[in-house]
Amino acid sequence: MANTGAGRYAPSPSGRLHLGNLRTALVAWLFARSTGRRFLMRIEDVDRGRDAGVAGEQLAELAAIGIDWDGDPVVQTERRTAHDAAIAQLAARGLVYECTCTRREILESPSAPHAAPGAYPGTCRTRTEQERADARAAIAPRLPALRLRSEVTELSFEDVLLGEVTASIDDFVLKRGDGAIAYNLAVVVDDADMGVDQVVRGDDLASSTPRQMLLQRLLGLPTPMYAHVPLVLGPSGARLAKRDGAVTLEDLAEQGVSAESVRDELAASLGLSQTGESLSMAELLERFDPQRLPREAWVWSGATS
Numbered sequence: 001m002a003n004t005g006a007g008r009y010a011p012s013p014s015g016r017l018h019l020g021n022l023r024t025a026l027v028a029w030l031f032a033r034s035t036g037r038r039f040l041m042r043i044e045d046v047d048r049g050r051d052a053g054v055a056g057e058q059l060a061e062l063a064a065i066g067i068d069w070d071g072d073p074v075v076q077t078e079r080r081t082a083h084d085a086a087i088a089q090l091a092a093r094g095l096v097y098e099c100t101c102t103r104r105e106i107l108e109s110p111s112a113p114h115a116a117p118g119a120y121p122g123t124c125r126t127r128t129e130q131e132r133a134d135a136r137a138a139i140a141p142r143l144p145a146l147r148l149r150s151e152v153t154e155l156s157f158e159d160v161l162l163g164e165v166t167a168s169i170d171d172f173v174l175k176r177g178d179g180a181i182a183y184n185l186a187v188v189v190d191d192a193d194m195g196v197d198q199v200v201r202g203d204d205l206a207s208s209t210p211r212q213m214l215l216q217r218l219l220g221l222p223t224p225m226y227a228h229v230p231l232v233l234g235p236s237g238a239r240l241a242k243r244d245g246a247v248t249l250e251d252l253a254e255q256g257v258s259a260e261s262v263r264d265e266l267a268a269s270l271g272l273s274q275t276g277e278s279l280s281m282a283e284l285l286e287r288f289d290p291q292r293l294p295r296e297a298w299v300w301s302g303a304t305s
Contacts, residue, residue: 004198007032020232028200098144155210160227
């Protein structure tokens with residue numbers, strides 16, 4: 001049955017996709033296709049240091065393991081007008097204020113009782129217009145960041161894979177001092193505009209979801225269904241990284257490991273097949289059941305063959 005909504009995968013073009021990225025993308029594709037949703041691709045390049053050339057390589061890697069998508073990939077930096085409009089909408093309601101604090105100043109500031117480590121203490125929240133002008137002049141030519149004036153300190157949501165998740169909310173950044181739009185704002189606006197109602201991503205992002213839900217409420221946008229996939233860990237038990245050796249398709253290909261073999265191991269790690277069994281994407285889709293997905297991180301031993 002066709003579904004009018006959409007799922008998506010949104011890689012950040014900071015380097016080649018590793019096995020953890022590919023595994024999450026595979027799960028996102030299976031979630032979307034199994035529910036009749038479109039599957040969309042978005043290049044999240046709002047952060048500094050992102051390489052547009054890498055995005056093309058990432059898309060080729062996704063295609064190599066059998067992932068397809070609908071329409072052209074959306075490039076986040078090309079959506080600046082929509083992001084700025086959302087901030088203006090919040091500012092018109094008095095929900096945005098300037099902040100000149102550095103990261104070091106925030107970390108060294110006394111926090112409110114029970115606040116999460118590194119939570120913004122509200123230093124710039126109650127400044128007068130003159131105090132804001134003085135603070136702005138003191139950091140010139142650097143510009144102040146823009147923060148959300150949040151009246152909510154905590155939100156919970158029900159995750160398909162993690163169950164109930166609760167996280168604290170502070171006055172988080174909407175636009176950085178260098179002019180870059182913050183991830184939480186951009187992802188909310190982009191998902192809504194793209195018709196995304198199913199978000200599947202790594203569970204390291206679960207704690208940021210309540211912030212995004214707050215923005216959705218304030219902007220009058222729908223809240224998608226969320227499923228946060230447990231990460232892939234390296235042999236040491238730490239999050240998978242290049243230090244763990246051949247962790248990308250490019251690295252593994254140099255060792256004679258095909259993209260199909262990588263997909264087979266990813267599928268086995270998700271309980272969709274037996275070790276050594278090779279299935280097509282259509283066959284994986286037939287076997288897919290979200291309730292049977294593992295809830296724990298997968299420790300990769302480096303033994304792909």
